[in-house]
Amino acid sequence: MALQIVSIMLSALLTENFVMVKFLGICPFLGVSKKVETSIGMGMAVTFVMALASAFTWIVNKALLIPFGLVYLQTIAFILIIAGLVQFVEMFMKKSMPALYSALGIYLPLITTNCAVLGVTLLNVQNYPDSFLFTLLYGVFAALGFTLAMLLMAGIREALDEESIPASFRGFPTALLTAGLMAIAFMGFSGFSLGG
Amino acid sequence: MNVNNIILAVCVVGGIGLIFGLLLAYASHIFKVEVDERVEKIQGILPGANCGSCGYAGCAAFAEAVVNGTAPVNGCTVGKAPVAEKVAGIMGVDAGEVKEVVARVMCTGDAASVVYKFEYSGIDDCKAAAKFGGGSKGCQSGCVGLGRCAKVCPFGAIEVKNGVAVVDDEKCQACGKCIKECPKALIKLVPKKQRHWVVCSNPETGKFVNQYCKNGCIGCRMCEKECHFDAIHVENNHAIIDYDKCKNCGLCAKKCPRGVIVSIPRPGAKPKVVVKDTPEENQ
DSSP states (O other): OHHHHHHHHHIIIIITOTTTTSOOSHHHHHHSTTSHHHHHHHHHHHHHHHHHHHHHHHHHIIIIITTTTOGGGHHHHHHHHHHHHHHHHHHHHHHHOHHHHHHHGGGTGGGGGOHHHHHHHHHHHHHOSSOHHHHHHHHHHHHHHHHHHHHHHHHHHHHHTTSOOOGGGTTHHHHHHHHHHHHHHHHGGGGOOOOO | OOHHHHHHHHHHHHHHHHHHHHHHHHHHHHTOOOOOHHHHHHHHHSOOOOOOTTSSSSHHHHHHHHHHTSSOTTOOTTTHHHHHHHHHHHHTSOOOOOOOEEEEEOOOOOTTTBOBSSOOOSOSSHHHHHHTTTOSBSSTTSOOOSOHHHHHOTTOOEEEETTEEEEOTTTOOOOOHHHHHOTTOOEEEEETTOOEEEOOOOOSOHHHHHHHBSSSOOOOOHHHHHOSSSOEEEETTEEEEOTTTOOOOOHHHHHOTTOOEEEOOSBTBOOOOSSOSOOSSOO
């Protein structure tokens, strides 16, 4: 049990990192990773949404979809839940963190369509259909993995901003190259495995 | 496929939606942010072009800045006086005088009146052409004529006629985008009321100007002597009008031997075309 928990945490964080290994959620990863501060904010928002989405979708799946034989509606039902949660996060942020709200801009409502969030929920019902704990853990740690990738990227991009990069490579070209190199680096974790 | 299945699916998904909807409605009540209603009102009045000529990111940002007191009520250059009055009405202050300006190209060295050094057939862009020996025209400070300003104008107010950019008063909203793009810095904002201005900005002496441009200012100072209001002076070898002092009497324009001072009739009459007796074709 304990081994399995550690294994889920490690795989969600590193070996199966959502951005770097599964290539999900690339849009906010590139869009909001210009500053460390906003990337942390985005990471926290995504973590919140992912954790809640994991919990809610597990309940909905277990209590509604499976008993009624509506598993084929998983995607649409999950999207509905995620959209509702994101709307809630948006309201909450607008009220309590207006600075972060305006810094995240369009990327905040776009969490709705962030494939990483939907990916987590769909992978959860596939991999851990029976355990609420594992579902929640995987959701939280996948989101932390997303935050980690964003944070690393933002740090690198902030440092790169001060370099004299050829004009045609400034901005997104360098960001994409960096992301590619980071993805290769994350491949190094794939050797890790803790059984489970 | 059973009809019950469809009804069940609708009920379950609809039910989830309904529950989330109700929760959100409740949450929106709790997390309500007090937005100053004046911001929305002002935003409704603004043109909504989001051109950025007021110096803010868009109309919404400008509206917010007005309410916060950081932007003037007459800051919208596109909406001009009517918008400024309404905004001032909402804010409960006086609109003040809106100084309407319009972009003017300070060059009339068209294809018919200048001497070309060479034929340029490189990249079709002013900045590229200007790097190539200062452009193909003999005058180093003349309009390159490839229409970079026309391309950036969001209102379609600039047109290149005979190798010189010309601004359409009616369409120009004075957003200033063209000013930043001109490699020769020839475009300036001139008060809209101003009916006379000098359409040359070359820094060379009259002797050189004579060699390559029929329309250029030669710095003869005849306008300076003619002016009763001390409003026109030759600086850097070309005449410059001080728009604050100028009374628009038009004496300088009549006296100018080169016709380099534009004179448009009083409002109501159609402006005279600056470009003289040239066929309507580009270069």
